[in-house]
Amino acid sequence: MKNVILLTIDTLRKDVLGCYGGKGFTPFIDSVQDKCIRFTKAHSPGPYTQAAFPGILTSSYYLEYGRGKMLSEKRVLISESLKRAGVTTAGFHSNPYLSAYFAWNRGWDVFYDSMEDEVDDKVPYIKAGEINNKVSAWLSSHIGGIAGYNPFFLWVHYMDVHEPYVPERNYMDMVDPSIKLNEGEMFGLFKDVLLKRDVSDRRIVEILKKLYCAHIREIDDGVKEFFGILERYDLLKDSLIIITSDHGDEFGEHGGLSHDGKMYSELVNVPLIIYEPSREKGEARDTLMSLLDIPPTILYLFGLNQVDVFEGHPLLPLDDYPARGVFGEAVDKHGSTEKGEEKEVHYYCEGDLKIIYRERDDSWELYDLNADPKEINNIVETSSAADAMKQKVSPRVRRYQR
């Protein structure tokens, strides 16, 4: 495979994709599954962008190098290692947390983070269509109509699913035409309900989720357009595409909204799909894996040596992937209106078990994800596995301060 593309969709829940059992809001992504490996137990190392992306692009955990806002110089971006090896690297996105401001621009030959462009309150990011236009222009100049272009690693990140949830009318109609909210009313729900994490009215929470699903339908068209661009430049057949998300979103499942510092499945069990153009039959894998495995997988695909500080493992070849547990960590209260000292929250998954530690109240939760996939029944007091699971997590709490 000549090129590798990483397509990340911010805030994309796994369960809204048709190929993962969702309601059909992703017809294009579903339609290419015969050429995909679909991982059902992919775990993000954190429930929001700053906690997840160190794993996705540097194969390291959020709290590994302390709590600096800037991307630590000690982390190695996949773009840096690829560029050193002679691979062309290009990144296009519109998430401020991943911008040059926070030093995420290291190692890219081309880096667009949208911070020089204007956005408005109702759509505070550059939409997928415009990101695609920029990618198309870059591809056109890079390949230059010649077969001998330099192999590239392309990272594209879409923000269109992220709040404030003000979808276009035509997409809202595809999800639920009975919802007649105008833009101002949708934005009002963002300010009056979502920002206040108010789940008291289940009917309003359901409307918010439908607005979110309208964005899902919209982003599926964005992905379709992106594939079309690759096809137009005759690049699709030479490109392996990894599609994933940094985290999901909550709609009251555990008493909240959006994506604060919780570690439940709606936030950290994310979609992960690998599109291989030469594949003749799709397959699903239930291997427990982490998004920290993405950078090592990309190095493997380019035939390069692994980077010592990467903490993940290549996902390919599939049969060589070792069975192991996965971790996640974050700072509690992120994005909420609560103030106060920052506290950590951690999780660890092994087999069907998942343990969560919340420093704020020194509490533990243990779930059997097979028997209790919605993580309702905390079995930490009754399970014989609880102590062993706790011992996996305890050494990681505040480890950068020791």
Place this chain on the structure above:
Amino acid sequence: MLDVAPTVLDVMDLEIPKEMEGKSLLGEEKPERPPEDHEKMRSRLKALGY
């Protein structure tokens, strides 16, 4: 003491080698950006609900 060398390099605005185990005492916040950059960042994050 491990932090002395990285701090000196940071003060001189030189790259700190990844092999160094210490950390610059100046921290990782780079103060050289103009105030409008910080304001723009705050504004963009706020619009996203942060």
